[in-house]
Amino acid sequence: MSSLAAPRAPISTCAVAVDTALLTIRDGQLRLLLIEPEPSALRGWWALPGRRVRDDESLDDTAHRSLSELAGITAPGAHLEQLRTYGDPSRDPRGRVVSVAYLALTPFADDPVDPGRARLFDVGELGATGGPQLAYDHERIVTDALERARAKLEYTSLATAFVPEEFTLADLRRVYEAVWGVPLDPANFRRKVVSTPGFVVESDKTASPGPGGGRPAKVYRRGSATHLHPAMLRP
Amino acid sequence: MSSLAAPRAPISTCAVAVDTALLTIRDGQLRLLLIEPEPSALRGWWALPGRRVRDDESLDDTAHRSLSELAGITAPGAHLEQLRTYGDPSRDPRGRVVSVAYLALTPFADDPVDPGRARLFDVGELGATGGPQLAYDHERIVTDALERARAKLEYTSLATAFVPEEFTLADLRRVYEAVWGVPLDPANFRRKVVSTPGFVVESDKTASPGPGGGRPAKVYRRGSATHLHPAMLRP
DNA sequence: CCGGTTGTGGTCAGTCCGACCGTAACGATG
DNA sequence: CATCGTTACGGTCGGACTGACCACAACCGG
Missing domain, CATH: 1.10.10.10 (Winged helix-like DNA-binding domain superfamily/Winged helix DNA-binding domain)
Known part of the structure; x- marks a missing residue:
């Protein structure tokens, strides 16, 4: 969308990622899928499954890939919708990453989860003491995802x-x-x-x-x- | 869907832009701000005001800048909210651009618009013959913006x-x-x-x-x- | 057989909403 | 000044929807 011909600051690009908040219901409780980002990272920190967007890949495809690669979830019938994009310059200490967050919902029938470091947390534990600590700004993303889900059940x-x-x-x-x-x-x-x-x-x-x-x-x-x-x- | 440890394609980055759909009311009609993208471009094509995201800039700041630089609108009291992100690999023929769309609303009192190639179109003209032709996937963005505005008036x-x-x-x-x-x-x-x-x-x-x-x-x-x-x- | 549990159908009062009417307060006109 | 058209404001009435109940149906276990 550049229009001026004057020499501008060099065109910069951003790392673009997709983070997916997958919700499901287990034992009558709403649960959220989280993964331990890296074995070497701090213990007790959890994050939403996220992947970088590839060159020829749509954002929806990246969201599907984040679930399949990081949690082994390939449910084709799962609901997937874009939630919001988080692009604060300081949201990731490793550099500028613009993250497109997705909301995913799956039926409570699918048990096959946890192929690696993935786990389903009761959403009631999230804010409480003893619950998982969320990395980056993922707590905010989760808050937005829960509010979106609660609101969309209405209408x-x-x-x-x-x-x-x-x-x-x-x-x-x-x-x-x-x-x-x-x-x-x-x-x-x-x-x-x-x-x-x-x-x-x-x-x-x-x-x-x-x-x-x-x-x-x-x-x-x-x-x-x-x-x-x-x-x-x-x- | 490969998660193998084989050498992956190099980490790529995307151009990230913000396109803003500004709505206001003039003469009792809902109007949308559009600009002619380039003087050299095809006549009769219109686009939402958009700017590339700068390194140290939040997405909200880019949205404000797209309005001030391209339409001279600096209204600090304007409502501005993120709409949705459009990232289809083929949405821009010039290359991969991930666009974060914003919805902006301003009171109908502000007249100072149109410093350059900006114009306010009645939204009723958009789909009709004789109305402006929208570039890229901006027609879809406008459709989503209108639906968002109509829905949010309700609740x-x-x-x-x-x-x-x-x-x-x-x-x-x-x-x-x-x-x-x-x-x-x-x-x-x-x-x-x-x-x-x-x-x-x-x-x-x-x-x-x-x-x-x-x-x-x-x-x-x-x-x-x-x-x-x-x-x-x-x- | 009997009590506990869950699903299904119904009643009743209160709330909310669309359609409508009447009055109040202005400008314009003669 | 009287009248008329226009807009703002306040209220009524019936239908639709909702929450709080109640009653019955259909199953399980002892």
């Missing part, structure tokens, strides 16, 4: 990215409860979900009850809607 | 970024009508705005009526709220 069908192909309304409700951190009324949640056009479609199957018993639930699949009208507002 | 107090310090509820309503492109009921709009805590605060002044006469309106200022509860939903 999009993003919650279905956390559940497998077939799910019950209780599964979906536990997603909202885990991400928002508040309990929801099962009956009202059900009324809201089924009355929102295109959110979920009922299948003819029924799920088997849990270990404690209880009435079997109907099985649903994702609907075609991406935006919810009206929105499901946080209590 | 934030962003509309006050389009009006001066002191404004009437009719001014604020015309902002919503211009951005959303739909007429709103004045009475219902008023009820909604004044009942949303922290949106606006009443001053003791009254504005003078327009040329056609009419009862003078009370003058309001911005409130302290950033998010609206409940939201002001599009009709």
